[in-house]
Amino acid sequence: MKKIIIEILIFLLAFLIFWFLIFPISLILKFFKISLIDLKKNNQKTYWYKKKKKPNFNN
Amino acid sequence: MKVILGISAFYHDSAACLIDEGKIIAAAQEERFTRIKHDSNYPFNSIEYVLNFSGYKLNQVDKIIFYEKPFLKLDRLIKTYITYAPKGFSSFTQFFLTWLQGKIFQKNKLFKLLKKHDVNFNDKNRITFSEHHLSHASSAFFPSPFEKALVLTADGVGEWATTTVAIGNGNKLEIKKEIRFPHSLGLLYSAFTYFAGFKVNSGEYKLMGLAPYGNPIFYEIIKSKLIEIKHDGSFRLNQEYFDYSVGFKMTSEKFNQLFKKKPRDSKKEKITQFDMDLAASIQKVTEEVIIKILKSIKEEFNIENLCLAGGVALNCVANGQIIKNEIFKNVWIQPASGDAGGSLGAALAYWHLHLNEERIVEKKDSMKGSYLGPKFSQSEIEKRLRKIGAKYELLSDNLILDKSVELINEGKVIGWFQGRMEFGPRALGSRSILGDPRSQKMQKILNMKVKFRESFRPFAPSILKNDLKDWFELNSDSPYMLLVSNINHKIQKKMTTDEEKLFGIEKLNISRSKIPAVTHVDYSARIQTVDGEYNKKFFDLLTKFKDLTGCPILINTSFNVRGEPIVNTPEDAFNCFMGTELDALIIGNFCLLKRNQKDSLKKIYKEKFELD
Numbered sequence: 001m002k003k004i005i006i007e008i009l010i011f012l013l014a015f016l017i018f019w020f021l022i023f024p025i026s027l028i029l030k031f032f033k034i035s036l037i038d039l040k041k042n043n044q045k046t047y048w049y050k051k052k053k054k055p056n057f058n059n
Numbered sequence: 060m061k062v063i064l065g066i067s068a069f070y071h072d073s074a075a076c077l078i079d080e081g082k083i084i085a086a087a088q089e090e091r092f093t094r095i096k097h098d099s100n101y102p103f104n105s106i107e108y109v110l111n112f113s114g115y116k117l118n119q120v121d122k123i124i125f126y127e128k129p130f131l132k133l134d135r136l137i138k139t140y141i142t143y144a145p146k147g148f149s150s151f152t153q154f155f156l157t158w159l160q161g162k163i164f165q166k167n168k169l170f171k172l173l174k175k176h177d178v179n180f181n182d183k184n185r186i187t188f189s190e191h192h193l194s195h196a197s198s199a200f201f202p203s204p205f206e207k208a209l210v211l212t213a214d215g216v217g218e219w220a221t222t223t224v225a226i227g228n229g230n231k232l233e234i235k236k237e238i239r240f241p242h243s244l245g246l247l248y249s250a251f252t253y254f255a256g257f258k259v260n261s262g263e264y265k266l267m268g269l270a271p272y273g274n275p276i277f278y279e280i281i282k283s284k285l286i287e288i289k290h291d292g293s294f295r296l297n298q299e300y301f302d303y304s305v306g307f308k309m310t311s312e313k314f315n316q317l318f319k320k321k322p323r324d325s326k327k328e329k330i331t332q333f334d335m336d337l338a339a340s341i342q343k344v345t346e347e348v349i350i351k352i353l354k355s356i357k358e359e360f361n362i363e364n365l366c367l368a369g370g371v372a373l374n375c376v377a378n379g380q381i382i383k384n385e386i387f388k389n390v391w392i393q394p395a396s397g398d399a400g401g402s403l404g405a406a407l408a409y410w411h412l413h414l415n416e417e418r419i420v421e422k423k424d425s426m427k428g429s430y431l432g433p434k435f436s437q438s439e440i441e442k443r444l445r446k447i448g449a450k451y452e453l454l455s456d457n458l459i460l461d462k463s464v465e466l467i468n469e470g471k472v473i474g475w476f477q478g479r480m481e482f483g484p485r486a487l488g489s490r491s492i493l494g495d496p497r498s499q500k501m502q503k504i505l506n507m508k509v510k511f512r513e514s515f516r517p518f519a520p521s522i523l524k525n526d527l528k529d530w531f532e533l534n535s536d537s538p539y540m541l542l543v544s545n546i547n548h549k550i551q552k553k554m555t556t557d558e559e560k561l562f563g564i565e566k567l568n569i570s571r572s573k574i575p576a577v578t579h580v581d582y583s584a585r586i587q588t589v590d591g592e593y594n595k596k597f598f599d600l601l602t603k604f605k606d607l608t609g610c611p612i613l614i615n616t617s618f619n620v621r622g623e624p625i626v627n628t629p630e631d632a633f634n635c636f637m638g639t640e641l642d643a644l645i646i647g648n649f650c651l652l653k654r655n656q657k658d659s660l661k662k663i664y665k666e667k668f669e670l671d
Binding site: 007010011013014015017018019022023025026027029035036037038039044045046047048049050051054055057058059 | 124128129130135137138139140141142143144145148151152155156159165166187188189190193223224233234235236237238239240241242289291293294295298304408409412413
């Protein structure tokens with residue numbers, strides 16, 4: 001029973017985060033034509049990204 | 060600081076590896092212990108094994124490295140959901156639960172789990188994290204026999220990177236450039252694996268095996284609609300055709316419309332020529348991308364040696380093309396190229412890159428033949444066999460080889476269990492099923508009666524290294540069975556025009572060479588060269604078989620059935636032996652014949668493992 005209640009609460013939390021945080025941010029970014037992942041279809045010469053950061057072992 | 064434990068877990072193929080003063084001591088995949096194929100759970104048993112084997116308690120381990128960075132992965136997932144919202148709500152709720160249950164607090168989770176190995180382990184700061192593709196690149200370069208090399212890694216996705224190019228030099232390794240999610244060669248191949256009705260993250264090698272039966276008639280469609288490839292091999296996938304970013308499927312409705320059908324339902328639909336053509340087409344595109352990348356980076360960096368890792372490096376057909384194209388003078392591929400090998404790479408990355416410790420380059424490589432798993436002494440095997448109730452005969456070192464060769468020459472199929480278990484997906488003569496490659500019916504027997512798997516799937520040959528050129532058109536060593544090459548034309552038997560017209564799988568019944576059981580329909584074979592340095596007994600067996608028959612080759616397939624992880628213990632080997640139509644089991648110096656075993660010990664094995 002306890003497990004079911006926790007799962008329902010997590011679902012509600014996920015629902016709230018998705019529709020009241022992720023979705024509004026998505027709408028705003030779409031309005032300004034900003035994409036957080038690389039979906040652009042530009043005529044770039046290459047699709048490689050230069051890696052600048054040195055490796056670290058932090059989380 | 061000297062002892063480092065590497066861990067890969069929570070996606071697929073969990074594993075653990077322990078290095079001591081930079082030397083690889085032990086490594087194993089969790090699936091071998093739990094008997095759950097591609098087990099993704101915390102690798103408790105693997106960690107226990109590497110600790111016991113090396114004689115350390117967890118509290119004596121100086122650093123524990125996890126193979127990827129959970130927060131960077133979370134960053135990628137959140138940004139992806141933001142990009143696609145409102146699409147993706149269903150998968151978000153599922154992903155949210157998983158992340159809340161552990162991944163956000165992964166360090167705490169790992170700490171609690173690690174404490175189960177040793178209550179005296181109290182220092183959470185000993186746990187640290189490497190990047191997914193840095194782990195892959197390290198697993199490819201640091202154990203390699205090269206002082207300097209270019210390193211290419213390619214898989215589905217890690218944190219953000221899906222493909223990387225790095226330069227390794229001495230004890231340094233620097234990732235120079237990368238291609239980022241959602242553009243992924245691994246995910247493209249997996250999308251076709253899914254569409255052809257095979258399981259993602261495990262069925263990719265089946266698609267590769269299916270490719271030679273088909274014609275690449277969809278090659279142009281794939282290139283014009285699904286992937287844009289630049290002259291330097293960098294690429295971009297048209298996301299309209301895929302669903303993997305925030306969905307539960309790999310391909311979208313538009314993908315179905317493009318190929319005018321839905322993904323094959325493996326329970327209801329048989330494999331058709333369409334699936335074969337699809338496999339051939341995506342294989343051709345994959346090879347083209349890899350070759351273009353390699354030609355371009357060779358020109359850019361002018362380094363003669365190449366190291367490969369990541370799931371895509373398990374595509375042995377593409378690897379064979381890399382060798383054939385002679386772009387690089389030397390090529391070395393990590394035998395545990397999938398995520399399991401990430402545990403090894405993470406540990407080595409910390410040792411060399413963070414601690415700046417010296418790297419000793421070994422002439423062959425530092426993988427010890429990839430025989431890094433558990434082993435069992437003669438007395439331990441006997442104790443276990445007796446407990447099971449097995450009937451066995453103990454033979455001398457020489458007689459056990461004679462007996463094995465005699466059985467194989469009689470057309471029998473034997474289970475071969477010797478020494479330390481292999482690390483990585485390939486059986487290399489420690490946990491293998493062996494047969495006679497000269498037999499025309501052996502492929503069918505092995506597929507249907509022993510392995511219980513699809514009839515189209517080919518078997519691989521193990522060959523004495525010195526005899527390689529007489530039998531295959533390969534000029535390179537292939538100790539880890541990661542290269543595909545053609546059978547030497549001198550021993551090929553050409554098909555007649557009528558035979559050429561046969562439907563894909565029917566071609567299998569045509570004898571195409573002197574070693575039909577390991578000759579694929581396109582005259583190719585996935586080769587393991589054996590030189591005896593790390594597996595003397597297997598080398599001696601091949602030598603004896605050659606002495607008796609003139610053939611220096613044996614069929615070598617993994618000791619398991621379809622859907623089962625490769626056997627680990629003598630009990631696993633005995634269960635597989637009694638659950639299949641294997642004729643004999645050679646385990647250490649013990650010979651077990653099926654006809655001598657009690658009927659009551661026979662297992663119903665076929666339904667025991669979920670088909671992959």
